[in-house]
Amino acid sequence: MAKLLDKQRYKCALGAMQTVQAITRAIPVLHSGPGCAQKLSDSIGSSGYFSPNIFPCTSINEKDVVFGGVKKLDTTISNALKVIDADLYVVLTGCIPEIVGDDTGEVISRYQDAEKPVIYASTAGFKGNNYKGHEQVIDAIIDQYLEKADEKEKGLVNIWADVPYQDLFWLGNIRELENLISELGLIPNTIFGYQRGISNIERIPKAEFNLLVSPWVSVGNMKKMEKKLGIPYLHYPTLPIGAYETSKFLREVGKFARVDEQKVESIINEHEKYYYYLIERYADMFLETRVMAKQFSVVADAQYALGITKFLVNDLGLVPAKQFITDDTPKAFQEQIKAEFENLNYGLKAEVNFETDSYKIHNEIQSHDYHGYPLILGSYYEKEITEDMFGHFLNISWPVQDKVVLDDFYVGYTGGIRLIEDIYSVAVQRWN
């Protein structure tokens, strides 16, 4: 029987327009119905250069379904090139043109000699969600724009993380990853956010290696770059939050990039000293609140579910209840991710559920004995149920409705401290 899925936790592949939006001065050109972009646009900040309300769109209707929308696409692209001053035009196709068989690739090929690059990504909703759409956009850049570089730039590393805007902390996270990589003496290169853009995209082929920090998103992109551009990659599946994981992360990247071991250790030592100084100062508070939340559940996409579970167990010594991964992780990656959840300190293992159905997730949370007040880190949908259980709730995954994040982040040593602040701010409110 057909299933109705309410409380969606991701969008359709066309949501990848947010990925394009995150590249400064890149603009999505939508080949879709007029309502698609409207429904997909979030109010969580624009690129700073283009408002999402001006994205060129073919606004296809019944006539285009019957007679084909190719002509309209052609005029939309040529006019976009005339009136919008962008560095990169990314045509994204919705479901309708893909079903009726518009040959978007053929239309794009007419713009090979255009002044600005025009590329396209197939982002029909039936092909997957916006995590997949994000991969499609990066694939499009690799396939249609990048060429193998003759020589490499010493120390240059491309950093890739999870999906911009879908991940609330994307900007802060990627900047902090850049900072950590810089400390190792490497040169980070990222394409998303402020003062990044086409020039960073052009630098991609010169990198010595790609660093992917994500459980599964973009693994395909890394393989593609390895094949086409000859860039090897390091896949670090856990988002490093807090001292334990971040130190491990730095050691692993250092080893891969052949950074002097002593240098890595001294960087780690410096960071850890300050990190544990902060923890120590508040040790009393951690002990007192321990009584209040012994067990926790994370309801988020794979990167936060894994990153936060590891952080709360390894750094804070909390006990994991069941964890829920809600990003529709492809089957091929599930076993690998599960294994990561079983690789926690103190011999602990966390049970993990790949589930997109909120009804089932909520049932499981409600029926679990958290031995006290539960700590739930999830999307806004988990707020009500946590309140019903008198638990502590923190909104960390999409949709986010009770918090504004400009460039806050949870990555690294500082990110771990931020997460502690956020969690314990919720906890101490119970007393005051």
Add this chain to the structure above:
Amino acid sequence: MSYKIAIASSDSENINETFGSAKSFVIYEVSDGVCKKSEERICTTEEKVTKNNCNSKVCGNSDGCGSSCGGYGEPSAKVEIISDCRAVVCKKIGFHIRKQLERKAISAFDVSCTIDEALDKITFYYNRIDRHESLRK
């Protein structure tokens, strides 16, 4: 299921008339996927070009006014004579007529091609959606 398609053509071969200029509509009847020319309907009254009947000062949008005044011009006699059709095909069609057709659930296709090509594509489309089949070829 059978349905009718109205076509604006002066030479019975190409779609070469706009909705406004058409003096007649050729009606094709499609029954069980087979398309047959059935009749020609002559537009008797001369159409007046009325953009819409609302007071432009009140609605502040004299041309093709949208949601604010709710009127899309005088009901067109031409819309009436094809009101039993499922679709109308012509070279061009105005916004206010399109709205009137929409209210009667008549699809409007403004294309420039031969009648045969248009009928092929439209009947293919209706055949598929009537049977709840994908439009994938």
